[in-house]
Amino acid sequence: MSIRVLSHRDVHRLLPPAECAAAMREALTALAAGRIHQPDRRPVLDPPGAAGLLGLMPAYLAGDEPAYGLKAVTLFPGNTARGLDSHQGAVLLFDGATGRARALLDASAVTEVRSAAVTAVATDLLARRDARVLAVVGTGVQGRAHVRALAGVRGFERIRVAARDAAKTRRVCAELAAELGRPVEPCSSVREAVAGADVVVTATDAAEPVLRREWLAPGCHVNAVGSAVATTRELDGATMAACDVFCDSVAAVRAEAGDYLLALREGAVGPDLLRASLGEVLTGAAAGRSGPERLTLFESVGLAAWDLVAALHAVARAERLGAGSVVPY
DSSP: OOOEEOHHHHHHHSSSHHHHHHHOOOHHHHHHOOOOEEEEEOEEOOTTOOEEEEEEEEEEESSSOOEEEEEEEEEGGGGGTTTOOEEEEEEEEEEETTOEEEEEEEHHHHHHHHHHHHHHHHHHHHOOOOEOOOOOOOOOOHHHHHHHHHTTTTTTTTTOOOOOOOOHHHHHHHHHHHHEEEEEEESSSSHHHTOSSSSEEEEEOSSSOOGGGGGTTTTEEEOOOOOOOOOSOOOOOOOOSSSSESOOOOHHHHHHOHHHHHHHTTTSSTTTTTEEEEEHHHHHSSSOOOTOOOOOEEEOOOOHHHHHHHHHHHHHHHHHHTTTTEEEE
């Protein structure tokens, strides 16, 4: 018996942003069609006093080539100060016919790439076709990944970035500009970054809102991707109430998304706020943007389905190219 191991660098080489976005369209469609099965709520071990938590994210893909996936992921907020991704762990891929362990992938890289790829799909579906200004809040792993993934979704004429650390923001913008071959503008505040923006991404570890309704231009599309637990939020209740809200999974958002749950607790929104999942929009079961002046929001908590399909695509390419390491066990 052997298992293929894909490192952080391997995952990045095997899942470039555009190809991962195509894979995430497949994942969202399969989930909406009932071909992917996953728990509505992920099991989480969050011991009192521990520096981080451990979450388990299992999923199953039915079909001619069935597969199981399991991401065991830790969330350590203090890692940012150490220069590490706050998300660490491993994705295990199993053959759905025999149960044989097929591959082990770095969870940090899978989470980084697939999250930004899903946001790219959401932006393509929901943002106005004439969107020209992108604002990203956050300079961590997800903030940088979202600049890369969204740069090619629309013909953005301006890309702005804001975060708490001004020096880091300037450094990250310079690095991204060199990588993308186009200007990436550092901003001194979130309000400055989002003023007049057509697409906004919040990719932070904030516990309290960093984005407010009065800062958003008519017709703006917002992607809220940083908060994936019930006790933290990036958006104020007024923003939630003003937007047509779409999500990765209605059940998961109702169970875990602090942006939604805290606004609901305050009475800013009602339980029927969520319009549809992205998969329902992709399959035609639900409509997307309803007008050029409407505010739209993609509320994301992250799904095991994405990890499973991203792993399948990365491993299939690795097997064709002979990438990674094959280890007997």
